[in-house]
Amino acid sequence: MKGEFEEPLRDLNPRQLSLRTYFSGNERLTIQDFSKIHPNVARRTLIRDLDNLVEKGLLKRHGVKRGTYYTLANI
Numbered sequence: 001m002k003g004e005f006e007e008p009l010r011d012l013n014p015r016q017l018s019l020r021t022y023f024s025g026n027e028r029l030t031i032q033d034f035s036k037i038h039p040n041v042a043r044r045t046l047i048r049d050l051d052n053l054v055e056k057g058l059l060k061r062h063g064v065k066r067g068t069y070y071t072l073a074n075i
Helices: 002-009 014-025 031-037 043-055
Strands: 059-062 069-072
Touching: 014 031, 014 043, 031 043, 043 059, 043 069
Parallel strands: none
Antiparallel strands: 059 069
């Protein structure tokens, strides 16, 4: 069972992996939160990172445009 969860983590970049720590103390993430964690990374890059995690089934997107936030998907 542990291996099933670890497999999707293998292809993540360091920014995406940093969210493991973030979600250990928070239930939701906005792009503004992610930008504070990685202030020197372009907003568009961070959005791509989050979209990739949604595609992999690791995060769930809620809302649209400025109201969008992300939560951990039920794995």
